[in-house]
Amino acid sequence: MDALKMFFRDQARIVWKEAWEAACLIGENPELGYQEYFAVETLTQLLKSHGFEVEQPAAGLETAFIARFSGYKPGPRLAFLAEYDALPGIGHGCGHNLIGAASVGAAITLSKSLELPGEIWVVGSPAEETSGGKVILVNKGAFQGVDAALMFHPGSQNVTSISSLALDALEFVFIGRPAHAVAAAYYGVNALDALIDFYNKINQLKDNLPHDAYINGIITEGGTSPNVIPERAVARFYLRARQRKVLNTIRKQVIRCAQDAAAQVSAKVTWSMFENSYDEMQTNRTLAGIFEDNLRELGVRNISPPQYAMGSVDMGNVSRLIPAIHPYLTLGGGMNIPHTRDFAQTCLSASGERLLLLAIQALALTGWDILSVPKLLSRAKRELKSRVPAK
Structure with missing residues (x-):
């Protein structure tokens, strides 16, 4: 030295x-x-x-x-x-x-x-x-x-x-239509059903991810009462991958899963970043x-x-x-x-x-x-x- x-x-x-x-x-x-x-x-x-x-x-x-x-x-x-x-x-x-x-x-x-x-x-x-x-x-x-x-x-x-790992933090908000869960269930659009379908689609997607990519999520909102068809359901996910370009592709796949799940029950879905993206x-x-x-x-x-x-x-x-x-x-x-x-x-x-x-x-x-x-x-x-x- x-x-x-x-x-x-x-x-x-x-x-x-x-x-x-x-x-x-x-x-x-x-x-x-x-x-x-x-x-x-x-x-x-x-x-x-x-x-x-x-x-x-x-x-x-x-x-x-x-x-x-x-x-x-x-x-x-x-x-x-x-x-x-x-x-x-x-x-x-x-x-x-x-x-x-x-x-x-x-x-x-x-x-x-x-x-x-x-x-x-x-x-x-x-x-x-x-x-x-x-x-x-x-x-x-x-x-x-x-x-x-x-x-x-x-x-x-x-x-x-x-x-x-590169990281994206995505929040998905599903919007349906509330109704009495028994007397008028036919009128409602169940946002929680859409979200659960989305969650299942994500689990299927995980099976086809690269070995060094990860998706982890939670449901943060799922309705207000068992007697009301859920009008709003929300989930948050962390998406991670070794490379930003790979993560960008995974993000598109996840968003497509959300859109498909919403369409199945005629709900609407929006998504946003709830934290900054890391490279x-x-x-x-x-x-x-x-x-x-x-x-x-x-x-x-x-x-x-x-x-x-x-x-x-x-x-x-x-x-x-x-x-x-x-x-x-x-x-x-x-x-x-x-x-x-x-x-x-x-x-x-x-x-x-x-x-x-x-x-x-x-x-x-x-x-x-x-x-x-x-x-x-x-x-x-x-x-x-x-x-x-x-x-």
């Missing part, structure tokens, strides 16, 4: 203390998506105290922010992405308090070098667990001019390169390789090969736009199950504190490589252009 990287490694240890305090405050005061006012205040105040200029709200989202720090000579614009929303009834069972603190800590660490080129951003993205704040940030042009994006996620193993994560292999090299320089040896995550992340939408990584680093012994209170508690333990230091150091060292070695960023951009398929 060269002298400048040793400076960043050691500087991260100093910043780590403040970042850990922020992680604990956020972890002990969990907030749901788009309600993360305390978390945003905690992180932005820390950034301001280290000379960052903060724009908040950002992209029309009250709990989104963009913090900027200009270097001392021209260079790329690098974004660290912060998450900080919690899970209902669980708290930070996905470790977003660590994610936000790590990105802020890495950005502050880099800002301490008088040799810093370019510009460092911290992009605070709300509601990852629900509607995907990064999707809105992408659509509103918040990443305009950004050259690369980095973040980390606590998990069960060290994985520098992941792929995730699959396209990890930039060039940046992932840099991150892995830095992990090894920091003494990490147990690094797993590329993995397919069985969930969906809104970082996927960012990764189609600019070179991006979303690596996982092991929390504790790697035995904690995400989205549990146990995971949330471990994030606030000594294991979480140690992981935060590693994440800050690895992100900062990777950020420095991207900012200071032009050929690496050029390679990452060429890779993006060659790999990301059209929607």
